[in-house]
Amino acid sequence: MDLFGIPAPLLFGQVLLGLINGAFYALLSLGLAVIFGMLNVINFTHGAQFMMGAFVAWMLLEWLGIGYWGALLLAPLIVGATGIIMERLMIARLYKLDHLYGLLLTFGLGLIIEGLFRNEFGSSGLPYRIPVELQGAWDLDFMFMPVYRGWVVLVAFVMCLATWLVIEKTKIGSYLRAATENPALVQAFGINVPRMMTLTYGAGVALAAFAGVLAAPIYSVNPQMGSNLIIIVFAVVVIGGMGSILGSVLTGFGLGIIEGLTKVFYPEASSTVIFVVMALVLLARPAALLGRS
Amino acid sequence: MDRRSLIIGGSALAGFSARAQAAPIRIGVLTDMSGPYRDPTGPGSVICTEQAVLEFGNRGLAVEVIRADHQNRPDVGANIARQWYDQGVDAIVDVPTSSVALAVNSIAREKNKVFLNSGAATSDLTGAQCSPNTVHFTYDTYMLARGTGAALTRAGGDSWYFITADYAFGHALQRDTSRFVEAGGGRVLGAARYPFPSTTDFSSFIVQAQASRAKVLGLANAGTDTANCIKQAREFGLTRNMKIAGLLLSFMEVHSLGLETCQGLVLSEPFYWNANDRTRAFTQRVRPRMPANAPPAQVQAGCYGVTLHYLKAVAELGAAAARADGRAVVAKMKAMPTDDDAFGPGRIREDGRKLHPCYLWEVKAPAQSTGAWDYYNLLATTPAEEAFRPLAEGNCPLVRS
Numbered sequence: 001m002d003l004f005g006i007p008a009p010l011l012f013g014q015v016l017l018g019l020i021n022g023a024f025y026a027l028l029s030l031g032l033a034v035i036f037g038m039l040n041v042i043n044f045t046h047g048a049q050f051m052m053g054a055f056v057a058w059m060l061l062e063w064l065g066i067g068y069w070g071a072l073l074l075a076p077l078i079v080g081a082t083g084i085i086m087e088r089l090m091i092a093r094l095y096k097l098d099h100l101y102g103l104l105l106t107f108g109l110g111l112i113i114e115g116l117f118r119n120e121f122g123s124s125g126l127p128y129r130i131p132v133e134l135q136g137a138w139d140l141d142f143m144f145m146p147v148y149r150g151w152v153v154l155v156a157f158v159m160c161l162a163t164w165l166v167i168e169k170t171k172i173g174s175y176l177r178a179a180t181e182n183p184a185l186v187q188a189f190g191i192n193v194p195r196m197m198t199l200t201y202g203a204g205v206a207l208a209a210f211a212g213v214l215a216a217p218i219y220s221v222n223p224q225m226g227s228n229l230i231i232i233v234f235a236v237v238v239i240g241g242m243g244s245i246l247g248s249v250l251t252g253f254g255l256g257i258i259e260g261l262t263k264v265f266y267p268e269a270s271s272t273v274i275f276v277v278m279a280l281v282l283l284a285r286p287a288a289l290l291g292r293s
Numbered sequence: 294m295d296r297r298s299l300i301i302g303g304s305a306l307a308g309f310s311a312r313a314q315a316a317p318i319r320i321g322v323l324t325d326m327s328g329p330y331r332d333p334t335g336p337g338s339v340i341c342t343e344q345a346v347l348e349f350g351n352r353g354l355a356v357e358v359i360r361a362d363h364q365n366r367p368d369v370g371a372n373i374a375r376q377w378y379d380q381g382v383d384a385i386v387d388v389p390t391s392s393v394a395l396a397v398n399s400i401a402r403e404k405n406k407v408f409l410n411s412g413a414a415t416s417d418l419t420g421a422q423c424s425p426n427t428v429h430f431t432y433d434t435y436m437l438a439r440g441t442g443a444a445l446t447r448a449g450g451d452s453w454y455f456i457t458a459d460y461a462f463g464h465a466l467q468r469d470t471s472r473f474v475e476a477g478g479g480r481v482l483g484a485a486r487y488p489f490p491s492t493t494d495f496s497s498f499i500v501q502a503q504a505s506r507a508k509v510l511g512l513a514n515a516g517t518d519t520a521n522c523i524k525q526a527r528e529f530g531l532t533r534n535m536k537i538a539g540l541l542l543s544f545m546e547v548h549s550l551g552l553e554t555c556q557g558l559v560l561s562e563p564f565y566w567n568a569n570d571r572t573r574a575f576t577q578r579v580r581p582r583m584p585a586n587a588p589p590a591q592v593q594a595g596c597y598g599v600t601l602h603y604l605k606a607v608a609e610l611g612a613a614a615a616r617a618d619g620r621a622v623v624a625k626m627k628a629m630p631t632d633d634d635a636f637g638p639g640r641i642r643e644d645g646r647k648l649h650p651c652y653l654w655e656v657k658a659p660a661q662s663t664g665a666w667d668y669y670n671l672l673a674t675t676p677a678e679e680a681f682r683p684l685a686e687g688n689c690p691l692v693r694s
C-alpha cells in the first residue's frame with residue numbers, strides 16, 4: 001500500500017523516527033518551560049547546558065571511568081550545580097527587569113560556554129558509545145529499530161510525566177506555582193522564595209543535561225551540538241505556550257513528527273517547517289496552543 | 294575580529310634595508326574558527342600558513358599573517374574579504390565552505406588580488422567560475438569523487454543513494470560523484486538534501502537510504518555532519534548490507550569517531566601526515582604548535598604548501614610588483630613548478646588547479662593501529678595528471694581564450 005507515493009511501512013517508520021526526535025525536543029523544552037514558567041527568564045543557555053551534559057558524560061567516562069548509567073545520574077547533578085551558581089551570581093539580579101535582559105544574558109553565557117568548550121576540545125567531536133545493555137536493534141519488518149532509540153522515547157516520556165506530576169500534583173509544586181503568581185505573599189508564609197527559584201533553575205538545567213547524556217551515544221558530542229537544537233526548542237516552547245509544561249511536551253512530540261514527515265517529502269525544508277508552524281500558530285492563536293493570554 | 298600578526302624577515306634581521314621598510318606582504322587566513330569545520334581547518338590553517346612564512350625565511354620580504362572567522366556565511370566572508378583587500382591584504386588563504394569561497398573568488402578577481410584556496414571543495418572554482426586570481430590547492434569535488442566514488446563503483450558498489458548537504462559544496466560533490474558512478478556502469482537511486490548547518494539527526498535519511506536498496510550510501514557532506522551520519526548509520530545497522538562512502542571524510546572525523554566506528558571505511562586524501570618521510574618531517578616541524586599537538590590535516594597542510602609557493606612567486610617578482618598585480622603573481626605561480634614537503638613536486642595548471650597525486654586510504658582496525666594518530670593503510674595512488682578533472686572538461690573560460 002502506498003500513501004502519497006511512499007510505501008506505508010516506510011512512512012510509518014518515519015513517523016516513529018520523528019517521535020524519537022520529538023522526545024529530545026520535549027525533554028529540552030520541558031526544562032525551558034519550567035524555567036520560564038517559574039522564573040520568567042527565557043533561558044538561552046539551555047543549548048549549551050544540553051551540550052555540557054554530553055561533555056560531562058564523556059569526561060566521567062574518560063577521566064573517572066564512570067559509564068553511561070552513572071553519568072545519567074551524575075551529569076545532571078553536576079551541570080545543575082553550575083546552573084545554580086550561575087543563577088545566584090547573575091540571573092537572580094534580572095528578575096525584576098524586562099524579559100529581554102534575561103534573554104541577552106543567557107544567550108551571551110551560552111556563546112561563552114560554547115566557545116570555552118570549543119577552545120578546549122575542538123569542534124569535530126568526541127566519541128561516546130551506546131552502553132552494552134542498550135546495543136543492538138529490533139528488526140521490525142519495515143525498518144531496523146535500534147534499542148537505544150526506543151529507550152530514549154521511554155525515558156523522555158517518563159521524565160516529562162514526572163515533571164508534570166511534581167509541578168501540578170505535589171505540595172512543592174503548589175508552592176512553586178503560588179510563588180509565580182505572588183512571590184511576596186508566599187514569602188510572607190515563611191517560604192524561602194529566592195531559594196526555591198534557584199533550585200528551580202538548577203532543576204531546569206539538570207533536565208537539559210539529562211537530555212545531553214541521552215544524546216551523547218547517538219549524536220556527535222561537539223560544542224555546537226546544542227546551538228542547532230536550541231532554536232527549534234525555543235520554537236517548541238513558543239508554540240506550546242510560554243511556560244506551559246503540557247503544551248511544550250505535546251508540541252515537542254508533535255513537531256518531531258511533522259519534521260520527520262518533511263524529511264521524507266521535501267528534506268530541504270525540514271528545518272524551516274518548524275518556523276512555518278510557529279508563524280501559523282501565532283497568527284491563529286497569539287496565546288499559542290496552551291498558553292495563558 | 295580575531296587577529297594575530299607575525300612579522301618576519303626584513304626589518305628586524307636585515308638591517309632595515311629600504312625594501313624591508315616598505316609595506317609588508319599581508320596574508321589573511323579566512324577560515325572557520327567557530328563552526329563544524331574548525332578542527333580540520335581553523336587555527337591549524339593559521340599555524341600552517343605561519344609555518345610556511347617561517348620556513349620561507351628572510352629573503353628580504355616582510356610578511357604579515359592575519360586571520361578572521363567567516364562563520365561559514367558567504368555574506369560575512371565576502372565582507373571581510375572586501376575589507377581586507379581594501380586595507381592592503383594581498384592574498385587570502387584557506388576559505389573552507391564552498392559558498393564562501395565562491396564569493397571570495399569573485400572579489401579577488403574584481404580587485405585584482407590573490408586567492409589561495411585550500412579548504413573549499415567545489416570544482417567550480419577551476420571550472421565555470423575559474424579566475425586568473427585564484428589557485429585551488431588541496432582537493433576538489435572531482436578529485437574526491439574520482440578517488441572514492443570510482444573506486445567503490447569498481448569494487449561492485451554499482452547503486453548509490455546520497456545524503457547531501459544542501460549548498461554549493463554538497464551539490465557539486467553529488468554531481469561529480471554521480472558522473473563516476475554512471476560512467477562505471479552504476480546507477481544513482483536517490484538523494485536526500487538536508488538543510489546545512491542546522492541538521493543533527495540523520496536517522497530519517499539513513500532509513501530512506503536503506504529502503505532504496507542501494508549498495509552504497511554516498512555522504513556528500515563534511516565535518517561533524519559526516520561524523521553524525523557515520524555514527525547513526527552504524528546505529529541503524531546500515532553497514533550490514535550497504536557500504537558507506539564518506540566522500541569528504543578526513544582524518545579529523547576519523548579521529549573524532551574512533552577507529553572502532555570507522556574501521557574499513559575508504560577515503561581519499563592527498564595528504565596524510567604518515568605517508569612518507571617528507572610528510573613526517575613536515576609534521577614534526579609544525580606539530581608542536583598545532584592545537585592539541587595533533588598532526589596537520591590535509592587542508593591545513595594545503596595552506597602551508599600554497600603559501601610557501603606564493604611567497605616563492607612573490608620573491609621572484611619583487612614585493613612591489615606583486616602587491617600591485619595579483620594576476621601577475623598567480624601567473625608566476627603557474628609558471629613555476631611547485632615543491633613542498635607536504636605534497637611533493639607538482640604544478641599549477643592554467644585554470645588554477647594545483648596537481649599532485651591523490652591517495653586512496655582504508656581506515657585501520659583498532660588492532661592494526663600502532664599508536665595515536667596512526668589511522669590509515671594505503672590502498673592506491675592516482676598520479677597527479679589523472680587525479681583531477683581534465684582541463685578540457687572543466688569549461689574554464691580562461692582555457693578557451
